[in-house]
Amino acid sequence: MPLDIDRFAHLASPIQRWDPRFKTFSLGLFILGVALIKAIPLSGAALLVALLLVWMAGLPAHFVAGGVKWVLIFLLPFFLIMPLSYPGEPAFRIVGLPFAWEGLRLAVLIVLKAVAIVLTAYAIFGSSRFDVSMLALQRLKCPKIIVQMLLFTYRYVFVFLAEMRRMDTAMAARGFVKRADRRTLHVIGNFIGTLLIRSFERTERIYKAMLSKGYQGEFHSLVSFAADGTDWLKAAAALLVAAMLFGADALGVFRPAVLGWY
Amino acid sequence: MHISDGILSGPVLAAGFGGAAVLATITMRRMDMEEIPKISVITAVFFVASLIHVPLGPSSVHLILNGLVGIVLGMRAFPAIMLGIILQAILFGHGGVSVIGVNTVMMGGGGLLAYGVWQLRHLFSFGHKEVIFGALAGGTGVLVSGLILSLALLTTGEEFAATAGLVLAAHVPIIIIETIVAGACAGFLMRVKPQILAGYRRQTPLAGASVGKAS
Numbered sequence: 001m002p003l004d005i006d007r008f009a010h011l012a013s014p015i016q017r018w019d020p021r022f023k024t025f026s027l028g029l030f031i032l033g034v035a036l037i038k039a040i041p042l043s044g045a046a047l048l049v050a051l052l053l054v055w056m057a058g059l060p061a062h063f064v065a066g067g068v069k070w071v072l073i074f075l076l077p078f079f080l081i082m083p084l085s086y087p088g089e090p091a092f093r094i095v096g097l098p099f100a101w102e103g104l105r106l107a108v109l110i111v112l113k114a115v116a117i118v119l120t121a122y123a124i125f126g127s128s129r130f131d132v133s134m135l136a137l138q139r140l141k142c143p144k145i146i147v148q149m150l151l152f153t154y155r156y157v158f159v160f161l162a163e164m165r166r167m168d169t170a171m172a173a174r175g176f177v178k179r180a181d182r183r184t185l186h187v188i189g190n191f192i193g194t195l196l197i198r199s200f201e202r203t204e205r206i207y208k209a210m211l212s213k214g215y216q217g218e219f220h221s222l223v224s225f226a227a228d229g230t231d232w233l234k235a236a237a238a239l240l241v242a243a244m245l246f247g248a249d250a251l252g253v254f255r256p257a258v259l260g261w262y
Numbered sequence: 263m264h265i266s267d268g269i270l271s272g273p274v275l276a277a278g279f280g281g282a283a284v285l286a287t288i289t290m291r292r293m294d295m296e297e298i299p300k301i302s303v304i305t306a307v308f309f310v311a312s313l314i315h316v317p318l319g320p321s322s323v324h325l326i327l328n329g330l331v332g333i334v335l336g337m338r339a340f341p342a343i344m345l346g347i348i349l350q351a352i353l354f355g356h357g358g359v360s361v362i363g364v365n366t367v368m369m370g371g372g373g374l375l376a377y378g379v380w381q382l383r384h385l386f387s388f389g390h391k392e393v394i395f396g397a398l399a400g401g402t403g404v405l406v407s408g409l410i411l412s413l414a415l416l417t418t419g420e421e422f423a424a425t426a427g428l429v430l431a432a433h434v435p436i437i438i439i440e441t442i443v444a445g446a447c448a449g450f451l452m453r454v455k456p457q458i459l460a461g462y463r464r465q466t467p468l469a470g471a472s473v474g475k476a477s
Contacts, residue, residue: 003353005353031267031359031360032360034268035267035275035360036272036275043268070354070356071356074264074356081424081428082421084424085421085425087421087423111268113267113268114267114268114269116268117267117359120359121352121359125352133352145290146344146345146348149298149345150302150345150348152298152299152302152303152306153303153305153306153349154306154349155306156303156306156307157309159306160309160310161310161313163310164313178315178317179317180316180317180319182442184316185316185439185443186442187446188314188325188443188446189442189444189449190447192311192327192443192447193446193447195307195310196304196307196447199306199307200304203303203304206299207296207300216295217295217298258421
């Protein structure tokens, strides 16, 4: 599973060049706006905007599809559950099961919005280096302690991923095969315990190493942000689109998904 | 179990962010500099461990482990789980930026209650009680998360009532798996390195000094 979301942060595009503070703030608001949309045409428009962002950032389709795939797998059951379980008078019955168009429309709305949000998140965090994104969050008044812990955790996820793979190989070499039984779960419990103990002993060393390098509860970065007119312009454009989508939805330009397709 | 974007209503999303902020503020009180790297590193371990897949019938599920986080980190389980949720939303690209708050309350709340169950072991004295209470805590973590998730769905609208029921039913096998894994892990840690467990008390009090209620 690829965990390095910032693999394509080095590409040159209007999204990559966008000051991460402005990008995170304006697209973050866009995401919240999209989450509240209730009409299908507007959520479709939001999806197009998100696709445009990803395309502008030059993120390869297979890279983005990796994440979108999981969202779709998670949401697929909704196409079945919602039409069959929607309360009220069903439109017709399939083999005795009530089928309601309202439920189907709701499922379509949910999937459109979810994919639009995931794609926008790719456009935000896939177009800047991870540490730069985190620094941007800190400048946007996200608590310093949380940003610091996020950076730490991110750094050590890769260390323990490698550690876990080594332990996995060792277990396979000794003939361990995962089965759906109690013993497997017992072994996994011990496996996690071992991983925890190794890391626990490691944290002591990490902390001492940091102290010796002068750590005083603060991270310093060589990254400095400088916004110019185009950054403001891009942020204004993103916020305008978000406001238009949200406003059109609130004013009832289109009917909510529960009442009709458009 | 996670909720993805696009399902929950605005008020539920807002309540999620608000609840997460309040709980994070409470559970992060009096955190000193030394704890920052420690909590982060343990969070990274749990993040990685939750990628482990367990076979379940023809398919497989991944571990959640929020109960186990409570067993190891105590109150600090909440900020740790919050970090995990944020990283997951950003890193995996599985979505979930708009539901970071709801997911944090759901999983972190389970972790906190699991810690409460775990601490109850001090009231009892019998052999292998760490295994029993570890298992109970592991099950509690997932059960509470499932309940909060169903509640969030129900609050969003009655059209999600059936989904909420299905979600709860889907949690049953996961609760069983997490119960066994957490019990085994707690027992293992108790034998090998008990200091790592939250609320650990020395088994044999020093002469003259009473260290908690030793069993």
